[in-house]
Every structure is written in C-alpha cells, then in structure tokens.
Amino acid sequence: MTVATPGGLGFPKAEQAVRITRTRTIKGKTSRETAYLTISLPAGQAxxxxxxxxxxxxxxxxxxxxxxxxxxxxxxxxxxxxxxxxxxxxxxxxxxxxxxxxxxxxxxxxxxxxxxxxxxxxxxxxxxxxxxxxxxxxxxx
Structure with a gap:
C-alpha cells in the first residue's frame, strides 16, 4: 500500500505500508505471524x-x-x-x-x-x- 492508495495510510510522513507474513516450523510445530511496517520512502526508493x-x-x-x-x-x-x-x-x-x-x-x-x-x-x-x-x-x- 502506498500513500496514493485511496484512504491513505494514516501515519504522518509514511509513504508506504508493508505487511509481512512469516511462517516457521520448530520441532514439528508450524506457526504464522504477520507484521506491519510503515516506510517513509516512496515506492521508487524502497x-x-x-x-x-x-x-x-x-x-x-x-x-x-x-x-x-x-x-x-x-x-x-x-x-x-x-x-x-x-x-x-x-x-x-x-x-x-x-x-x-x-x-x-x-x-x-x-x-x-x-x-x-x-x-x-x-x-x-x-x-x-x-x-x-x-x-x-x-x-x-
């Protein structure tokens, strides 16, 4: 998502928002985690x-x-x-x-x-x- 997305990001000076989903398996047990990041650089620079x-x-x-x-x-x-x-x-x-x-x-x-x-x-x-x-x-x- 970028600042140009309808509705914007809602964070001052943020240019992009990123969702990262991580999946890992430890000792046979799989877990999933989602993290969100805001980035102050535009998509062309990041x-x-x-x-x-x-x-x-x-x-x-x-x-x-x-x-x-x-x-x-x-x-x-x-x-x-x-x-x-x-x-x-x-x-x-x-x-x-x-x-x-x-x-x-x-x-x-x-x-x-x-x-x-x-x-x-x-x-x-x-x-x-x-x-x-x-x-x-x-x-x-």
Missing amino acids: RPVDLGAWARAEWQIENRVHYVRDVTLREDAHQARTGNGPAVFATLRNTSIGYHRVNGATNIAEATREASQRPHDLITAVTTGKPTVNRPNGTMQ
Whole structure:
C-alpha cells in the first residue's frame, strides 16, 4: 500500500505500508505471524526487494542481540528501573555479548557459563590492550 492508495495510510510522513507474513516450523510445530511496517520512502526508493532485506536485517539484530539480552542475560527480569541503572546494565550486557562474539562464540549462554569459571581472564581482557582467553582445554586464544 502506498500513500496514493485511496484512504491513505494514516501515519504522518509514511509513504508506504508493508505487511509481512512469516511462517516457521520448530520441532514439528508450524506457526504464522504477520507484521506491519510503515516506510517513509516512496515506492521508487524502497522497492519490495529492499523492504524484504531491511526486514530480515532487523530480525537478525533481534535474534543476535535483543533475544540474547532478554533470554540469556534475563534483562526483562532485572530490577534497575530508575536513574542511570538501566542504561549502565544495558551497556554491560552489550559489552558482554560483544566480547564473546569477538572471541568467536556463537552460543552466548555457553560462553557466559565458561567465562564465569575464569573471571581473571575477563579482567585481563578489559584492563589490557591484548586480551588473552585461556580455554578450559588449555589452549590460548
């Protein structure tokens, strides 16, 4: 739907509205979800292929960062609600995720559990210019 559609979009400055229907199957169970987006670019500058790529990129961010913060690091259960507390803890969570990703971790939950057994490695990584991680099997990274 574009701004030229009879009745318009109803959102100031929106040029297009997009409906995306996602179907996924996990452990044999299929679910379907519909998402709606509003776009401030006209159809000539934001083609359907672009819109699909942008939506997938957003979900990649959601899956790699927000999901990890919510589920693995239990951000929603945290009690800091006032002052700078929420921003400070969000920064620490993002730093933790980034640290593990830079060190090649694909499973942040597992990397966090492993790191909790080696707190001195984490302190060294933060306080020196050349972080070294000692792996449980004795190898160095």
